[in-house]
Amino acid sequence: MKNHPHLLLVSQHAHGHLNPCIQLALNLIRAGARVTLATTVNGFHKLKSLPPHHNLSLASFSDGHDDEVNAAKTPGYVHDLRRVGSETLADLIHTFSQTGNKVTLLVFTLFLPWAAVVARELHLPSALLLIQTATSFSIYNRFFNSRDGIFVFNKQHFDPSISLKLPGLPLFTQRDLPTFALPTSPYFSDMSSVIQQHLEFLEQNPNTVVLVNTLDGLEPDSMASIPNAMVVGPLVSSSFRGIDRRSSLYYFQWLDSKPDKSVVFASFGSMAVLSETQKDELLHGLIESGRPFLLVLRDAGEDGKLINEKLGEQGLITDWCLQMEVLRHRAVGCFVTHCGWNSTLESMVAGVGVVGYPQFADQTTNAKMVEEVWGNGVRAEVDEGMVVRRGEIGRCLEVVMDGGERAEEIKKRVEKWKRVAEESAQDGGSSFVSLKLFVESIG
Template identity: 70%
Template sequence: MRNPHVLLVSRHDYGHLNPTIELAKNFRLAGARVTVATTISGFYKLKSLPSLHGISCLSISDGHDDDINAGKIPGYVHDLKRVGSESLASLIQTLSESGKQVTLLVYTLFLPWAAVAARELNVPSAILLIQSATCFSIYNRFCNSRDGIVVVNKDIGTSISMKLPGLPLFKWSDFPTFVLPTSPYFSDMVSVCQEHLQFLDDDPNPHVLINTMDGLEPESLKSIANAVVVGPLVPSSLSSSQDPYFKWLDSKPENSVIYVSFGSTAVLSKAQKEEILHGLIGSCRPFLLVLRDEGEDEEEEIKELKKKIGDDGLVVGWCSQSEVLKHRAVGCFITHCGWNSTLESMVAGVAVVACPQFADQPTNAKMVEDVWGNGVRAFVDETMVVRREEIKRCLEAVMGGGARAEEIKKKVEKWKQVAVESVKDGGSSQMNLKLFLGSIS
C-alpha cells in the first residue's frame, strides 16, 4: 500500500496509551502516516509528551469531556461506546474529506465499537492487545458466546480452575479480576469482551496485533487467529538523566537497589503502604519508592515512616520507569505487574517481585513465577495486604544470592536477550509489522 494512513484509537489510561504511542512510532518508522486519537483527558496526556515527532494527535468524545475521572463511573464503557463510536465515525469522515483518508484503524483492547465504526465506513481494522496473549486466551475461555464459562455457568465460585495448553493450572487468584463476579466491573467488562470475540469471529480475516515477544507465550499465540507479534512496546525515555533520582541511583552499587512502583492507577491502602515501608526499611537494602504525592492529605503514620528513611531510601512522586529499570544500580522491581511494567522489566533485565492488584495483574504475576521464572509472587493475607515478612521473603528469594536467586537471574538474562532480539533494527517485531502493513489492501 502506498502512503498508508494508520489511525490508532486508545483509551485514556496510561496502560493503553503507552503501548499505543510506541506502536504509532513503529508504524511511522515503517513508512506510514500516523494519527493517534483518544478521549479528551487522554489527549492532554498525549500533548504533554515530547517524543511524538511526525505523529498527529486528535481527540474523540466519551460523553464526559470535563471529567478526568469518568472511567470510574459505573456504566462508563456504555457511554464511551455510544458517544465514542459517533465521534470516531465523524473523525474518520473529516480526515477523509481533508485528504487524509484512513486506510487502517488500530484499536486497543476494550474498544470493540471502534472496529464496528470502521467496518461501517469500509476501513480495515486491527485490534492491539495491550495485555498478554495468555490473558486474551483466558477472556476467550470465559466469555465466548458458545461455551464460555460466564455463559454456561451463572454461579462462578472460588473453586474454579482452568488448564490452558502448555501452562500450569490457573485458579481463582490467577485470573484477570474483570472476569470474576466479585469485580465491580464484571458485567461491563464481560459484555465488552464478548463484543470483541464476536466481532473477531464474524470477521473472515481478523487482524490481531499483540504486545508480546516471540517465544514468550507460544501456546497462547497459537490459540489466536492471525496473531501478529509487535512487542515489546516499551516506552521511550520521558525524562532527563539530570533528574535528582538519577544522581541518587548513580551513588549506589550495581544491582543493589530495590525499585518499587505500583503504576499510575492502583490506589494502595494505608495498611499496604505501611507494610511496604516497614518491609523496605527492614530489608537493609537501598530502595527507590514511587508513591504518588498526596501532600497534606497523606496519613500521619506514612509521614512518620518516611522520616525514618535514611540515605539508603528515596521516595518520589513520579519517575521515568523505563529509564530507572535500565540503570545499573537497580537489582529488583517490586511491581503491581501490569503488562507494560512486566515487559519493561524483561527489556531491562531486572528480576520481579509481583504484588498484583487488579485487572490482568494476577495472571501476569502467575506467569512471572510459574512460567517465565523471572521473579516471585508475593501473597496477601486475609485482609488482602502483603505483609512486611512476605516482602522480606520475596526480596531474599530474588536478591539473597541463593540457588533460587541464581535461577531467577538466568531467566532474567534469557528474556532480556529475547527482548533485545525482538526490538532491534531488523528484529522480528519490526519485520512482523512491516509485513502486516504491506498486507493491508
C-alpha cells in the same frame, strides 16, 4: 498512498493504554506508515506533551464526558463511551476523508470493541491491538466466547473453586485469573460485556489481524490459540533508543550513589491504590530488608518528605518517576510491582527480577506467569486481609536478590528475556519485520 498507508490508532486515555499505543505508532512509522493516534478529549492533553514527529498526528474524539477528570469511574461510562464515541469517531474518520487524508486502516485497542464496529460500518478494515498478554486473552476467550464460553452460560452459578487449564500452561485457580473475568469483581458486568463484544467481532471477522504486545517465544501456546495473531512487542517507551532524560532529577543522583544491582525499586503504577496498612507493611518490609530502596507512592505528599528525612541514605520516597529509565539504571536489582503488563514487560526489557504483588485486572495472571512460567521473579503471598506483610516482602527480596540457587535461576531467566526483547525490537528483529510486512499488506 500505497507505500505510506494512513493508520488511525484508537486508544483509551489511561496511561496504561496510551503508552504502548504511542510506541506502536512510532514503530509503525519506522515500518513505513503514517499514523494518527486518537484518544478521548479528556485524555488528549496527555498526548499534547509528545514531541513533534514526522508522520505522526494526534486527534481526539468525545466520550460525552469531556470536562470530567475521572469520567471512567462514572456509572454508565462504558455505555456512554460506546454511544458517543461511535458517533464522534465516525465523524473524525469522515473529516479525514473530506480533507484528502483518508484512513486506510483502523487499529483499535483492547476494551474498545465498538471502534471495530464503526470501521466495519464505514467499510474500513481494522486490526486489534492487545495491550494485555496473549494468555489473558486466551482466558477471556475460554470464559466468554459464544460457542462454549464458561460464563456466557453460567454467570449466575459462579464456583469460587473454579480452575482453568490451558495448553502448555500450569493450572490457573481463581487467584490467578484476570479479575475482570470473575463475577466477584465490581467491574464484571461492564467488562465481561466488552470482552464478549471483542470475541463476537473476531468470530464474525475471522481474518482480522491481532497485534500482540508480547515477546517472541514468551507465550507460544497462547499466541497459537489466537487466529492471525502477530507479535509486535515490546511496546516500551524509549527502549533501546539511548534516550536519557535523567539530567538533574534527584532520584537519579541518589541511584548514582548506590552499588550495582543493590537497590529495590517499588512502584505500583497509575491505577492501583494501596491501603494504609499495606503502605505501612511495605515500607517496614523494605526498611527491615536492610537494602537501599526507591519507593514510588503517588499520594506521598508531605508525609513522604518526613519519612525521607528519617530514612537517611537507605531509602527514598517519591510521588513519580521515569519508570523505564529507573529500571534501566545499573543500581536497580529488583522491581516490586503490581504486575501491570506494561510494568512487567518493562522489567523484562531492562533485565530486572520481579517481586509481584498484583491488585486487579490481568495483574493476577501476569504474576502467575512471572513465577511459574517465565521464571523472572516471584509472587508475594497475601494474608487473610489481602495484605502482603513485611516478613513476606523480606522473604521475596531474599529469593530474588540473595545470590542463592533460586536467585541464580531467576537471573538466568531475566537475562534470557532481556536478550529476546533486544533482538525483537531492533531494526531487522522479529517484531520490526512483522510490522513491516503488516504495513506492506495494507491496501
